[in-house]
Amino acid sequence: MSVEISARELTLGHGGEPVARSIGVTLAPGAVTALVGPNGSGKSTLLRALARLHTPDAGRIVLDGRDLAEYRPRELARKLSFLTQSPIVPAGVTVEELVAYGRHPHQGLLGRGGDEDREAVAWALDATNLRPLAERTLDRLSGGERQRAWIAMALAQRTGLLLLDEPTTYLDIRYQIEVLRLVRRLADEHGITVAVVLHELNQAAAFSDAMVVLAGGRIVTSGPPAEALTEDTVRTAFQIDTTVTLDPHTGVPTCLPTWREPSPAAAT
Numbered sequence: 001m002s003v004e005i006s007a008r009e010l011t012l013g014h015g016g017e018p019v020a021r022s023i024g025v026t027l028a029p030g031a032v033t034a035l036v037g038p039n040g041s042g043k044s045t046l047l048r049a050l051a052r053l054h055t056p057d058a059g060r061i062v063l064d065g066r067d068l069a070e071y072r073p074r075e076l077a078r079k080l081s082f083l084t085q086s087p088i089v090p091a092g093v094t095v096e097e098l099v100a101y102g103r104h105p106h107q108g109l110l111g112r113g114g115d116e117d118r119e120a121v122a123w124a125l126d127a128t129n130l131r132p133l134a135e136r137t138l139d140r141l142s143g144g145e146r147q148r149a150w151i152a153m154a155l156a157q158r159t160g161l162l163l164l165d166e167p168t169t170y171l172d173i174r175y176q177i178e179v180l181r182l183v184r185r186l187a188d189e190h191g192i193t194v195a196v197v198l199h200e201l202n203q204a205a206a207f208s209d210a211m212v213v214l215a216g217g218r219i220v221t222s223g224p225p226a227e228a229l230t231e232d233t234v235r236t237a238f239q240i241d242t243t244v245t246l247d248p249h250t251g252v253p254t255c256l257p258t259w260r261e262p263s264p265a266a267a268t
């Protein structure tokens, strides 16, 4: 089930100056990789390129040993699912109907669901705790509930690779943690390869196996959180000072910004 995807010598842009120049990324099979970096550093563009929704200016992306460009659309939709940052809410669609859309790549021309489809939809609703809201239309959900519905749709697609662009936006802290725990379980229990764009560095460090730090058109660092999230890399990427400590039991780094401006006396 686990899927491996890697990008080599990738240059990404939107017509002007490249957003990323000659970068290389590998998402290890069955692992959670967090993409972090400042606003505008190219995280979404990279994720969209991995999902074949953005065409690179140069470089190559290989998905399970084959060039990404070679996959037929339906074949690709069975391999990877992508959750965009702000999906457009279709009018009048219930949670269950939305989740069932995730089954389209698996259905024949008639598009009617069989046992496997029903089972996948039920699993996705349960995994996201959405069963009680299954009959609700999306416009009658809170922001966080709606976000979980989109995640459920991506899950119902039952792909070995899941690409999530800021899935915790709009969620309160409890659901942020719940979504990240779900992501962790998908990797640990189902072997799903996950790339997730996150802004909260400490959450990224706590829930991922690897972090890729993007800034200034390049990869500042990538590797296990304890190696990737350091005071130096945070300063390089975000131009802020922090104190990074390692949890003595788990080895997970936590980064605490230096909140106060340096005092004039300290500067002299």
Ligand SMILES: Nc1ncnc2c1ncn2[C@@H]1O[C@H](COP(=O)(O)OP(=O)(O)OP(=O)(O)O)[C@@H](O)[C@H]1O
Binding pocket: 014, 019, 037, 038, 039, 040, 041, 042, 043, 044, 045, 046
């Ligand atoms: N469709 C587009 N057309 C032109 N420029 C774009 C387009 N999409 C993104 N950009 C530009 O590309 C750069 C990278 O954008 P991208 O959305 O990949 O960054 P990001 O790291 O995901 O940012 P954020 O953290 O703000 O979501 C930005 O400078 C942005 O303005």
